[in-house]
Amino acid sequence: MPIREKDGQKEWLRREPAKQYAIWAGWMLGGMLFVWCWALISENTIWEFLYDADEQAASLIGRMIPPDWSITGSLMKPLWDTINIATVGTALGILIAFPLAFLAARNTTPHASLRAVALAIIVSSRSINALIWAMLLVTIVGPGIFAGMLAIALRSIGFVGKLLYEAIEEIHPTPVEAITATGASGPQVLAYSVWPQILPAFAGISVYRWDINIREATTLGLVGAGGIGLQMNAAINNLAWAQVATVFVLIFATVVLSEWVSAKVRHAVI
Amino acid sequence: MLTLTGVSKRYQTGELALSDIDLTIPAGQVIALIGPSGAGKSTLIRCVNRLIEPTDGKVQLDGEDITRVRGAKLRQARRQIGMIFQNYALVERLSVMENVLSGRLAYVGFWRSYFRRFPKSDIQQAFHLLQRVGLETMFDKRGDALSGGQKQRVGIARALMQNPKLLLVDEPTASLDPKTSRQIMRLICDLCREQQLAAVINIHDVVLAQQFVDRVVGLRAGRIVFDGSPQDLSPAILTSIYGEEDWEVPADNEDDDERSSPEDRVRSLTVDAHP
Numbered sequence A: 001m002p003i004r005e006k007d008g009q010k011e012w013l014r015r016e017p018a019k020q021y022a023i024w025a026g027w028m029l030g031g032m033l034f035v036w037c038w039a040l041i042s043e044n045t046i047w048e049f050l051y052d053a054d055e056q057a058a059s060l061i062g063r064m065i066p067p068d069w070s071i072t073g074s075l076m077k078p079l080w081d082t083i084n085i086a087t088v089g090t091a092l093g094i095l096i097a098f099p100l101a102f103l104a105a106r107n108t109t110p111h112a113s114l115r116a117v118a119l120a121i122i123v124s125s126r127s128i129n130a131l132i133w134a135m136l137l138v139t140i141v142g143p144g145i146f147a148g149m150l151a152i153a154l155r156s157i158g159f160v161g162k163l164l165y166e167a168i169e170e171i172h173p174t175p176v177e178a179i180t181a182t183g184a185s186g187p188q189v190l191a192y193s194v195w196p197q198i199l200p201a202f203a204g205i206s207v208y209r210w211d212i213n214i215r216e217a218t219t220l221g222l223v224g225a226g227g228i229g230l231q232m233n234a235a236i237n238n239l240a241w242a243q244v245a246t247v248f249v250l251i252f253a254t255v256v257l258s259e260w261v262s263a264k265v266r267h268a269v270i
Numbered sequence B: 001m002l003t004l005t006g007v008s009k010r011y012q013t014g015e016l017a018l019s020d021i022d023l024t025i026p027a028g029q030v031i032a033l034i035g036p037s038g039a040g041k042s043t044l045i046r047c048v049n050r051l052i053e054p055t056d057g058k059v060q061l062d063g064e065d066i067t068r069v070r071g072a073k074l075r076q077a078r079r080q081i082g083m084i085f086q087n088y089a090l091v092e093r094l095s096v097m098e099n100v101l102s103g104r105l106a107y108v109g110f111w112r113s114y115f116r117r118f119p120k121s122d123i124q125q126a127f128h129l130l131q132r133v134g135l136e137t138m139f140d141k142r143g144d145a146l147s148g149g150q151k152q153r154v155g156i157a158r159a160l161m162q163n164p165k166l167l168l169v170d171e172p173t174a175s176l177d178p179k180t181s182r183q184i185m186r187l188i189c190d191l192c193r194e195q196q197l198a199a200v201i202n203i204h205d206v207v208l209a210q211q212f213v214d215r216v217v218g219l220r221a222g223r224i225v226f227d228g229s230p231q232d233l234s235p236a237i238l239t240s241i242y243g244e245e246d247w248e249v250p251a252d253n254e255d256d257d258e259r260s261s262p263e264d265r266v267r268s269l270t271v272d273a274h275p
Helices: A017-043 A053-064 A069-104 A112-126 A130-141 A145-169 A173-181 A186-224 A228-238 A241-267 B039-048 B069-077 B096-107 B110-114 B120-132 B150-163 B179-195 B206-212 B235-242
Strands: A002-005 A008-013 B002-010 B016-025 B030-034 B057-060 B081-086 B166-170 B199-203 B215-220 B223-228
Touching: A002 A186, A008 B199, A017 A130, A053 A241, A053 B057, A069 A112, A069 A145, A069 A186, A069 A228, A069 A241, A112 A145, A112 B069, A130 B166, A130 B223, A173 A186, A173 B081, A186 A228, A186 B096, A186 B110, A228 A241, B002 B039, B016 B039, B016 B179, B016 B223, B030 B039, B030 B179, B030 B206, B039 B110, B039 B166, B069 B081, B081 B150, B096 B120, B096 B150, B150 B179, B166 B179, B179 B199, B179 B206, B215 B235
Parallel strands: B030 B199, B030 B215, B081 B166, B166 B199
Antiparallel strands: A002 A008, B002 B016, B002 B057, B215 B223
């Protein structure tokens, strides 16, 4: 009863009282869960380590500054590898994700069973992190940038596939109806009514994933899948913090560059 | 030219949208399909080009049964039937020229259409039609840069690019202002007469329909309840199609009806339409 009578006047309530109490109880339970978790974490934390955390951080940063620019030249090759891993991996991922998205979208799939297969591939690709894909692939195809590219590609399939099939499901149905009504064939309907509608989403998703992949590719070296992560890992193991700082600066510059490129692409396609 | 025999459509929800429709349209005849929302007008024309599959009955185009054809045969049938939509249904990110040329898709192969390499004669026809609908300078504009009336003109050109025998027109004026509505209706009907095209036009605006068409078919709850000339549409018949309403009073008085008896209201609406 969202409306009740009180002193002869109608009073409007947002929800039924029972529902309102249930919502209150939900918030209450959530709050209690949060406090309980906090207590649990606190028990398992050695707070003594935190007392000098500020000094530790200051000392670490002090050892990082100034960065050791002398290794910049030797980092250029791994950095180039990293960008290549990200770019080729993204391209490969998109190539596989593109048809999968059409199979997975409710309005373009030829058959429900194909849709289930496509969704299964997309979900399994998404459920494994690129770093874990890289670990698996290093043991299968050996260490190096090839393993890195495959890892990036495998992770990207799920991401691009999912976002793209959602974009396909959100298109306006009437242009599809109109092109179908002209007697166009199935591929022609896709090319003339679906593709133009998803093109901006496709471009946006692709460069966004490429952008993420640049960052992910910088860590793949940690498990031997090529790129600048290997140098970073070596520097950290040697406690050469000035060199680590140089790697950080280079990664930062690369990411800024990739942000700029993706912004340009998105702007160009809309 | 177009013959529907016992066409019925029951949706999966169990709703019977069309029941036992018999309708014959000779070549070159322009008919208006009128009726309240939900009467089955859209379902009916979509059963003709099989955007909706009829549950029962037979659809014949030039004597050929197209009710159950599939694949290439279905596309062959569809390309003889042009369709014009209420919301224009243009592909908004494509140019006007691409939208018009998409009417030729059933005549060219996939790769030719994908690379936009349409035959020269198609391009000529597209320019000719764009000129006919008054958009000859707009061919390079993107679909979303046009006004509603212009979009509908592109939709008309696209349908005519198919060189159809029949036009299916679904509420062509419902999203347009009154003046543009009249211009669009006149354009569609003129083009049909020029090219000897038959047309089925779903339309809400009864007065507009009466001005332009040869024949009116009234649909109510999935059944044909009227089939005759536009002049024969009396208030009594309109009541049989749409339900009780005072057809004489201007629309802004519509709240205070119930005053005059039905007999008082009997006067032909066609007075306005044919002065």
